Every structure is written in structure tokens, then in C-alpha cells.
Amino acid sequence: MIFHIVKRELYDHLSSLRFALTTLLILILMIVNAVTYLGEYKQRIGQYRKRTRDSQDRLKARCDSLYHLVLRGPGNLQKKPSPLSFCTDGGEKLLFGEVEGSTAGRTRFWSNRDASSEFTEIWDLKYPPNYDLLFISETIPRERSIMPEYIKIDWGFVTAVLLSFTGILFTFDAISGEQERGTLRLMLANSISRNTVICGKFLSAFFTIAIPVLIGVIVSTSIIYLSEAVQFKGSHWMRLGFIVCVALIYTSIFIFLGLLVSSRVKESSTSLAILLLIWTVWVVLMPSALGSLGNRLQSRPTPKEFMAQVQDSREDLQTRYFARIKEPPRQESPATIATALGAEYVNKDAELRDRLRAGYLFAELRQIQIARSLTRISPAAVVQYAFEGLAGTGLPRHLDFISQTRQYAKQFRQFLIDTDRSDPDSPHAVGIPEGTSQKPVNFDAVPKFEDQHRFGTDLNAAIIDLLLLIMFLLVLFVSTFLSFLRMEIG
């Protein structure tokens, strides 16, 4: 019986104007997205390769002496663009594509009555790049575009905004309309259970929307696949599969919402008014409006306070060490106490800067995480975050990239110490020229950074959003069923 109901409804839907319009719109948007993505991805990956190459060349040039590497570090570390960025862009333009591992080369003077010396800062990781601790309050490095603001049209937009809208369009009159016409009473006069009716309504609406979605997905992925500009691996297909599933789950939420409201009210026009209101608030407004509240809930040091903190801690460290250094460091092996202390100071200072910077960054990110958690009241935001996680773009990916660079920095430091240890002539006080090996380093042995897209990590970031979506779905599913079962049909 359910089969008959689904079939009847499906025929109705497929021959309707709304189906034609939806299919047309989704298809056009998906194709435009695929085509613009191809150009953009080519440019992005080209830029990534070029920058990586340049950065490696500069690293190679620094290999002429180990001290150079110790001083100037690994150079810029690049974030690899995700080939799935056509699913959702995740605001990549607003995030920084690289982390800078370099030194500003500032020196600190040490002197006592009869001697003086200077200690040069060694490298640390800077994110965002060019973000100098001394000028943090003055500038925000940011691309300043004067183009009118726009929302990127990608799968994320099509899903979050259009599919939810379509879900409502197909269901707002599903029950109230039949009740108005009296056909619902007729149908229930037969030996059809209400469960069957509601299941049939849901399934038919679901298939009707799934058809244009799947067509759009297939067309746009084939455009991208056939252009051969992008190489997809097995894991990419898996991610795409997940993304389509998430999109369909999200659409189901709104189908159930439509059925719920439609079964609660008498007239279709009222049902539509209520649904459109819920939709504008829940889908369009909430993700943006709630985000602005994140700043209020969690405070963070102002740039000025932060700068003062940086300056104080560094002065403090300097005073402590410089008081203990009694003579200038000398180039002799084994290292003198002054050399060892100097090297220790330079390293501790780099460590301190790194720790403070990371602390500031994470304080900023915590605000954003809170803002994101708030917006999760809206399934439109949830689906966007799930997409970001699965496609490997946006904030979770950025965090993973930063943690990878931090790991790499550790590895790089260890490499420097190990290399210095293997040089018998070095005084083994890595950090200052007097205490570090000056021999050239084999470039091939230097660890290189390569940004990895790890499916496990990405999925981890998305899992909470997936669960939330399923929860939304279950809540609406149960309430729709209960509402329809208890509905009085007049």
C-alpha cells in the first residue's frame, strides 16, 4: 500500500511546476559552481606549488651552514588547498594560507664593564604570517577587496539554503492541502494506517528532492573529474559520498518540519507563512546573528594587553639570563658557561614567543569556537560545519594545519640538535653562532613540511555535527509522527 501512495505522490510531484523550477535552479548552480571551481582550484594549487618551491629554494640556500638554519628556521609552511573545496569554501579567503617560520633578526645587547655582546633572536612560528608581535595592534594583514560582499555559491550554499527551502515547498501543503480538499479523509476511510500515509508523504518528497540533487552532484563531479585538472583519490570519493548523505539528511529535517507544520494547521497558506518564517529565522538569520554574540561570552586579552604581556615576559627572561652571563660567548669547544647560557637564553626566548603567540591565537579561536557552538542551534550552520569537516576546508582544517606546523617545528628543532651533535668540532650550544656548528647541511636530510589531509582528523571534526543533524532529524521525525497520529481530520 505504501508503495502505491509513494507512487501516486511521486507522479504528482514530478509533474509539478515546483519540481521543474527546483531541478533547473539546482542544476544551473551546480554547473556554475563546478566551472568556476576549476579555474580557482588550478590557480590555488599552482600558487601552493610555486610557494612551496620558493620556500624550499630558500631553505636550500640556508643549508650552507647549520647556524643559518638555526637562526632563520624552515621558512614559510604552506597549507595545501583541498580538492573538495567546491563542496564548501569554508571562508578560505579569510584564513591564512601559510605559517611563517622565520626570524625578524632583532638583537639584544648584553654588556658589562669590559665586554659586550649581542644575541640575535632565532626563528619561531608566526601565524598569521607577517604578524609581528611588536606591531600586533597596528595592522591586520588582510586582503582588502572593494567588491560588493557575496556569499559563495557552492554545495554548502545550495544545501543549507536551497534544499531546505525546497523541502518546505514540497511539504507545506502535503497534509493541510489534502485536508482542505477533503482527500485526506477519503484516503483514511480505506484501510490505510496513518503511519503509512505519513511515510508515503515523506518518502515521495524525499525522492523528489533527491533526484535533482543527485543529478546535480553527478553532473558537477563529472565536469570536475573529466576536466582532469583534479585528481580524486579513493578517500575523496568516500568524503563526497558522506557529503551527499549529510545533504540528504539535512533535507529530510526540513521535509519533516514541513509535514509537522502542515499537520498542525488548517490552511495551507498559514502553513506556508509559518514555515517561511521559521526558515528565514532558522536558516538565514541565526547562523550570522548568533555568531556576533561569541565575542561577548568569552573575553580575551586586547592586543595592547597582549603586547604588554609579551614585552614584560621577554624583558623578565632577558634580565634573568643576562645577570648570569659574566663574559661574552666564545667560539671554543667544549662550550664555556657563557656560551651555554647564551644559547639557552636564545632558545628559551623563542620558546616563550611561541607559547605566547599560541596562547593568543587559541584565545581568539576559543571565541570563534563558542560562536560556532551557539550557531549550532541552526541546522543550516550545522550542515555547513559538517561539510567543512568532510571537505577538508574551513576552520577545523585550518586548526589541523596549524597543529601540523607545530609538530613539524618540533621535528625541525630536533633535527638541528641532532645534526649539531654529529659535528665533533661544534661546542654543542645550539642557538648562537659561537656555539653552533657552521658546517653545511645536507639539504636532502632536512625534514620538509608537507601539509597532510587526514581523513580521520577531518571526520573527527565533523562527527559532532553529523550527530547533531541526526538528532534534529529524530526530534522532528518523532514529533511529526505524533502530531499526525493525534490529528483530528475534519
Add this chain to the structure above:
Amino acid sequence: MFLVLLKREILAHLITFRFAVTVIACLLLVVITTLIRIDDYEKRLAGYNTARNANREELLSTRTYSFLMPKVDRPPNPLSIFNAGMDNRLGNTLRIYYTNVPVLWDAQTHSSGNTFIDHFYRIDLIFIFQFVLSLLALLFAYDAIAGERETGTMRLTLSNSVRRGSILASKYLGAMTCLILPLIMSFIIALIWIVSTGSIVFSGNDFLRIAGILLTSIIYLSAIYLIGLFFSAWASRTATALMLSLFVWVVLVLVYPSLSVSLIDQLTSPVDSRIFSAEKAIRQTLNTVTKKGQEYLKNNRIEDESGKFNPEENWQLHIGIGDGRIAMRIEFKAYDWYAIHPESEKFIPHVIRYHQFLTPLRFQAAEKIGLLRLPALEQLRFRRARIARNLLRLSPAAMYNLATQAWAGTDLYGVEDFFQTVRQYRRTLVNYFYDKDAFSSRQWFASDKGAIDLDDLPRFVYQRADLWTNASRALPDLQLLLLLNVALFLLTFAIFVRQEI
């Protein structure tokens, strides 16, 4: 008869559920949005005040003329509560050097906010009307004619001696009254809220600007309503009219504005050949000046015991910040020789002559580069922005957004006004240098005889463009919206008059 019809329409709308929904939704959203925007504005204002005070202190501690490089700040626009526009997106703090004619891209942002907060799309009051109220306007329209035709009341009405024109006019006016009601209520509530905070002071002209925004909102809503009415007259069934108008709404309001701008952004290149020729000319000017300076030093060599005395030594401050390609400019050099050894005193006349020779040259070169750089950057960025804006004019929602931005003064031109003022201020600053004979004075580079006196330094004052400028910037979009209204009304009328009921 017309009045009877109009009264009927208004009453019919007022008792509907959708009217209640519209009013409640509008007021609720407006209150929340106003709250968020006021908070944002106050934060930005606090950031501006801190920055301004710091800059003044820094300026007062200047000891030599060459170090005179005042920093100016753009105050946040209080009307950004209505339409945020570009007010917060573009740079708001800028240092003025005598060696550089400043443009928009030299400006930076004082970082009062979170670096990542841009991830959340900012909403403002116009956003609510543009999206929510327009959608509800369609709900008022889709069954206006088609619905009456289906229920048969249209036939009944026409059986009286009523002209079709007055039926259409009464429908339009009736629905518009019911739409304008929540709109005006929203404006009043927002204004009460804003004024009662006390931190935001509107001038008389600001209220006129807000009136302009209100007028534009009414015209926009009317255009969207007429789209719905058009489909209602055209389609044979209510359901069809509803689907078509919702579909058109999705395309015009949601999809098209983003799609057109993103296509322009991705498909057009910001670089073209004219940029390269400008670059070449700039580089040439730069080289000439550098060469002249070197030549002067070579021809007027001063020998002393320790070797060559170089007036450029010590206390150089190299500042090079810029945006991408057209970042080349005259190197800015500032000197503060705060203590001069008595033995070096004999060199001072030479140093004065050197600066007297070179500084005016560098200043002139900076002017010349400014003349090359400004049009090149305009070419580079403004052209694309203009194309995007023109393309946007196919969507009434985008037109509405642009027009209200212009009224509020938060559009691109409104922000550019600030930089215009900065360029003027720089000119007065240079005149001040000439008046003081600063280039050829000892205090250009040395403060050993005391710091310069800054009492009569001209102050930077920025005022937003006057009301008429705002109005004339909003006018093109306003006219287009009006035109759209008239066209849609005539079209609907033509269809409705010829229709068989």
C-alpha cells in the same frame, strides 16, 4: 467605490494570520539586530577613540619636522547600524607621509576585533527588510488576484460597476499599507533603541538620511510585492503563482547577487597592461630621484678624519608597506639627531644644504607618483567593483542594498570620501612645511636645540559627505527601482484588464 474596495482589502489583510506573523517577525528581528549592531558600533567607536588618543600623543612627541607623519583614523559611521556596507571592511587607520599620496589600500585596520570574526556574515537592519520582509510581501501578493479568481469573488466584484483599474489599485494600496505598517514600526523601534543608548548621536541630516532609507525600503517592498501581483494576475492558479513568485524571489534575492559578483571576482583579472606601464613610469621616477641624491652626494663630498661623512647615516627609518603591485613609493626617511657632537657641528650646514636640495625633489616625485598610482589603482580595483555593481542592478534586492548603503554613506564612495579628505589634509600639511621653511631648517633632522613647536599644526578634521551627495549617490538605484515599479504595475494592469474572468 474605490475607497470601499481599499477598506475591504486593508481589513482583509489585517485580520490574517500572515499579517500577525509579519509584524511579530519584523519587530523581533529588528530588536535583536539593533542590539547586535549597536554593540558592534560601540566597540568600534571605543577602538577609534583609543587609536585617536594614542595618535595624538605620538604626534605631540614628535621632535623634528622629518618625523612629522601624523596618523589619522576614520570614525565608524553611526548609520552603519542600518546598513553596514563597507564601513567595517575597509581600512580605518592611515599614516600620512610627505613622500606618499595616500590611497585606500595604504590604510590598515586597528585590530579591535577577533581576526576570525569575519567568518560570520554580518547582518544589519537592511538585511532583515531585504530578506525577511520581502519574502512576506510575496505572501501578501500571490493570491491577491488568482485567489479571488479561484474562489469566485472576483467575478462577484466585477459584476458591480467597478473598473478593473480601481480593483488593482485598491489591492496594491491595501497590501502596501499593511506592509508599510510593520516597516515603519521597525524603524521607530530601532530609532528609539538607538537614541536611548546615548552613545550614538544623530544629527538632523542623519534623520533625513534615515528617511531616505525608509523611502527606499518602501519602494523596494513595493517592487517585490508587484512581482508577486504580476504572477498572481498572470498565472491561472494560486499554487502556480506562489511557486513562480517564490522561485523568482530565490533567484533575485538569494542567488543572483552572490552569483554575479563571485563570477566577476573569479573571471576578471585585476591586472592589465595599463598597470604595467604605470609601474614602469613609477619605477623611472623613483630611480631619477635616487640618482639625483647620489649625484649630489658625489659632487659635494665632505671629507673628514674618519672617512666620508654621509648625511644619510644614522636614524634612518625605512617604511615600506603596501598592497601588492603598486606598492612602490619614495622611501620615507626620518631623522632625529638628538645630540650632535661639537666636532660634527661644522658639517651641519652641509647637511642642511643636502636636505634643502633633496627633500623638495622627493616631495615632487611623490606627487608625480601619486598622479600615476591613483588612476592605476582605480583601473585595477574600482573598475571591477563598478562592473560588479552594474551587474548587480539586475536584482532589485541588490539595488536596494546599494541605494541604502549610499544613503547611509557606508558605500565604497562614502569610504573613499575619507581618503579624499586625507589627501587634502596631506596637502595642507605640505603647505605647512613650506610655510615653516621646514625643508631647509636644522629642525628637519636635528632636535638637539629643542623639539619643534606644533601648536599651529593644522588639525585633521573629517566630516561625512553632506546629505545631497548621499542622495545623489542613491538616486540612480532609486530611479531604477521606481522604474521597475512602474513597469511591473503597467504590465500587471495590462494582463489584468485583458483577462477573462
